[in-house]
Amino acid sequence: MSTKITALVTGANKGIGLAVARQLGERGFAVWLGCRDHERGESAAAQLRDAGIDARAVILDVADGESVRRAAANIASAVMALDVLVNNAGINLGAPGKVSEESVDGIRALFEVNAFGAVRVTQAFLPLLRKSAAGRIVMMSSGLASIAATRDMTSENWGVPYAGYSASKTALNMFTVKFAKELLADGIKVNAVDPGLTATDLNGHMGDRTVDAAASIAVQLATIGPMGPTGGFFHDGSGTPFAAHAW
Numbered sequence: 001m002s003t004k005i006t007a008l009v010t011g012a013n014k015g016i017g018l019a020v021a022r023q024l025g026e027r028g029f030a031v032w033l034g035c036r037d038h039e040r041g042e043s044a045a046a047q048l049r050d051a052g053i054d055a056r057a058v059i060l061d062v063a064d065g066e067s068v069r070r071a072a073a074n075i076a077s078a079v080m081a082l083d084v085l086v087n088n089a090g091i092n093l094g095a096p097g098k099v100s101e102e103s104v105d106g107i108r109a110l111f112e113v114n115a116f117g118a119v120r121v122t123q124a125f126l127p128l129l130r131k132s133a134a135g136r137i138v139m140m141s142s143g144l145a146s147i148a149a150t151r152d153m154t155s156e157n158w159g160v161p162y163a164g165y166s167a168s169k170t171a172l173n174m175f176t177v178k179f180a181k182e183l184l185a186d187g188i189k190v191n192a193v194d195p196g197l198t199a200t201d202l203n204g205h206m207g208d209r210t211v212d213a214a215a216s217i218a219v220q221l222a223t224i225g226p227m228g229p230t231g232g233f234f235h236d237g238s239g240t241p242f243a244a245h246a247w
């Protein structure tokens with residue numbers, strides 16, 4: 001049974017999630033890479049181990065309750081506690097035109113992964129997070145989640161379609177605050193972050209932000225000290241950096 005500080009990152013076989021896992025590993029965490037595909041997960045974990053990081057893959061499809069329960073049981077049989085959970089797994093289904101024409105099945109699929117997936121995983125791992133001396137949960141949100149920015153004609157959000165994707169992240173922000181309030185008494189901090197427009201498979205490699213730059217805000221909130229915030233929404237420059245926890 002490992003007593004090393006431990007982190008789980010969902011959707012960690014590529015993109016921002018893999019960069020978050022790498023950065024947490026570099027900070028001394030044993031990292032579990034939650035991946036829905038065995039081969040992609042093993043290949044990503046091997047890549048991190050080659051860089052000297054204590055990393056292993058675990059099958060975890062955030063849209064599948066049984067898969068999440070199995071992953072929680074597997075990790076619980078190997079570690080004393082989970083210190084950090086980063087709910088990073090996310091999907092986007094391409095660029096729908098107008099909300100009046102967006103498929104409801106597509107919107108449901110977006111919510112299933114981007115919002116309900118994070119709730120499902122958080123609920124399943126709470127027993128293990130409660131065993132940590134300083135549990136931290138980070139939700140990978142998006143600047144597109146903001147209702148205020150979406151209403152603002154001068155904002156970049158004004159002309160962006162993606163209603164289902166944006167709404168799924170708005171819902172995620174509300175779940176973040178609800179979890180933060182409930183878990184205050186357990187000393188578990190829960191925050192949402194916006195990694196910024198980052199070139200990944202999710203958006204057809206739009207933008208010039210690197211996954212390493214995008215990951216750093218999640219890593220900061222995943223490792224905040226006891227005086228750090230909870231129930232907040234952060235992006236680069238929004239009050240950061242915070243003092244790190246002395247693990």
Ligand SMILES: NC(=O)c1ccc[n+]([C@@H]2O[C@H](COP(=O)([O-])OP(=O)(O)OC[C@H]3O[C@@H](n4cnc5c(N)ncnc54)[C@H](OP(=O)(O)O)[C@@H]3O)[C@@H](O)[C@H]2O)c1
Pocket residue numbers: 010011012013014015016017034035036037040060061062063088089090091113117140141142143194195196197198199200201202203207
């Ligand atoms: N890129 C941006 O500009 C941007 C901006 C704001 C927020 N974000 C958020 O950042 C997070 C990471 O996105 P990314 O840009 O790094 O995208 P990405 O490269 O497409 O990575 C997404 C990851 O999520 C995984 N995933 C998807 N559905 C899953 C499921 N049901 N169960 C488990 N894993 C699943 C993918 O696994 P597979 O390889 O198996 O598909 C992949 O590992 C997402 O939550 C996204 O919404 C991204």
